[in-house]
Amino acid sequence: MIHEYDVVVVGGGIAGLYTALTAAEQCRVAVVSKVHVTRSHSVAAQGGIAASLGNEEEDHWEWHMYDTVKGSDYLADQDATEILAKEAPNAIIALEHMGVPFTRNAQGKIEQRRFGGHTRNYGEAPAKRACYVSDRTGRAIMDTLYDRCIAKGVDMYNEVFILKLLFSSNHCCGVAGYDIATCEPQVFHAKAIVLATGGCGKIYKTTSNGYASTGDGFALALDSLIPLEDMEFVQFHPTGIYGLGILISEAARGEGGVLRNGLGERFMERYAPNLKDLAPRDIISRAILTEIKEGRGVEGKDYVHLDLREIGKERLAQKLPEISFFIKTYLGIDPSETPVPVAPTCHYMMGGIPTDTEGRVLIDETGTVLPGVFAVGECACVSVHGANRLGCNSLIDLVVFGCRTGINVAKHAKEKDLPPIPQQAESIVVDKVNSLLDCSGNERVPVLREAMQRLMTEKCSVFRNGDDLGQALEEIRQLEKRCLNVGLANKSKIFNYELEEALELGNMLKTAEAIVFSALQRNESRGAHYRSDYPERNDEEWLKHTLVYMAPQGLKTAYKPIAITRFPPEKRRY
Ligand SMILES: Cc1cc2nc3c(=O)[nH]c(=O)nc-3n(C[C@H](O)[C@H](O)[C@H](O)COP(=O)(O)OP(=O)(O)OC[C@H]3O[C@@H](n4cnc5c(N)ncnc54)[C@H](O)[C@@H]3O)c2cc1C
DSSP states (O other): OEEEEEEEEEOOSHHHHHHHHHHTTTSOEEEEESSOGGGSGGGGOOSOEEOOOOSSSOOOHHHHHHHHHHHTTTOSOHHHHHHHHHHHHHHHHHHHHHTOOOOBOTTSSBOEEEEEEEEETTTTEEEEEEEOSTTOHHHHHHHHHHHHHHHHTOEEEETEEEEEEEEETTEEEEEEEEETTTOOEEEEEEEEEEEOOOOOGGGSSSBSSOTTOSOHHHHHHHHTTOOEESTTOEEEEEEEETTTOOBOOTHHHHTTOEEEOTTOOOTHHHHOTTTGGGSOHHHHHHHHHHHHHTTOSGGGSSOEEEEOGGGOHHHHHHHOHHHHHHHHHHHOOOTTTSOEEEEEEEEEESOBEEBOTTOEEEOSTTOOEEEEEEEOGGGEEOSSSTTSOOTTHHHHHHHHHHHHHHHHHHHHHHHSOOOOOOTTHHHHHHHHHHHHHHOBOSBOHHHHHHHHHHHHHHHSSSEEOHHHHHHHHHHHHHHHHHHTTBBOSOOOSSSOHHHHHHHHHHHHHHHHHHHHHHHHHOOSOBTTBEETTBOSOOHHHHOEEEEEEEETTEEEEEEEEOOOSSOOOOOOOO
């Protein structure tokens, strides 16, 4: 079936819905999502959304911008970061006016709490900057945006898996995919496509991400010869529930929780004397793994404790009900009485599809725009997070740049005619689906997926080195070859999840290769990319963005400069 719209947004998380809602003011918009829209990973966001409202204590957008740039280890583009920090307060008020039920303080204002790396007066002490809805902030924003989109007439196509971007003489003119319920091809013909496909935590063994976070948007881009920017920067959140990776929000430390090693020491005092447990995530994740490596894990094992006892039963129930529930459900312990075993968990992609501050996709180091395609949210890289994202800065990125992308994509759609669509749009999908269903190869999806997850976890996570990365690249390429010989046991066309998982595996392997390839080239340590063979940051050679492309001979890299406007790079001390 072929559907015609002005704008089609692939992805129904907060980035996709905010863009769709804004664009729908001016044109006909559809959202396409491989999971039911309201199950997108954005609903899992717990702790909050950053803005210098100053409702609890003095705050300024310049302080927010400074913290974001410093947190990024000076890799963020400062022109984009300035927009993020400046527009954040109004974005929160806009959400509030739409109906997001933010938690309020005694004066009736939106309450704010502390989060890692957010400080007052350029690093003096932690600042209360995170607005929140208990510890269900993402859910509350998603529900509100979904209601608003429905009221505005945005059409939702749930459980449709997009496989390909379509082009007509270098102008993007649609996307093609299939209906997961029936395997019927679904083609969306539009004046503009917005990619809002989220992250790819599932390429690692332990992750806080949902099952749908398989990097499909990254693979769609690479297949269309669109580069990916700064893919080597993968964030590990310090506090995943040990063994499971389920997230315990930084809000737990914002509310007073502390990390302790096997000796009961509050070890972050040694690594970040000023901000301690509220230092940025890259620093805390490395500190935890260093404690473990040096034998100070709890009972000699590979975890440390998150001690929430000081917060008290009542406040835990009020401010952190969902994570208290997770801890009770998955570990069988009461966090008000017993410390919680935690270890770093793969959480967020700082890199992604390069865009300008209006969401337009850029295809080279000189900023050439690819007409008709836009990207926003975690799959995009407008570069406000650089080498390390601060907590609560993703949600505000989705809203601020979702709004800007929505305005701009609608403008684009109003100015342009509908470009023609390739005739073979439907058959591309039918051929791809049928070739997988018909293939009698002897490789199995779960086996290859596990091998990839183990490899990425062992050789390309918090600590990296050239030898490991070189080996990882070779092994990923072998897995990609084996993936061509995958056979499916389930040949049905009705809700065939094995088929979907095979397609996702192909996307994850492409993404993993781009991450490892970019990481292998960057011979320095910056933010979340720590090379034990190059432990220092090297601004002279590496103060630049990586672009990784798919070329006929395989991946290749190029580099582009960073926008530095207000804050020249300095040493990061916390
Ligand atoms: C547990 C957890 C807690 C977090 N807490 C916070 C927090 O408190 N504050 C904060 O700022 N950030 C937080 N983050 C980060 C933040 O939530 C995410 O970065 C953000 O929600 C990503 O939103 P998105 O709209 O870009 O994508 P997502 O919400 O991930 O949505 C992706 C969408 O793309 C669709 N899609 C993907 N591939 C395809 C395809 N091939 N075809 C069709 N559709 C496709 C999916 O179905 C989905 O609708 C948290 C993240 C996690 C995992």
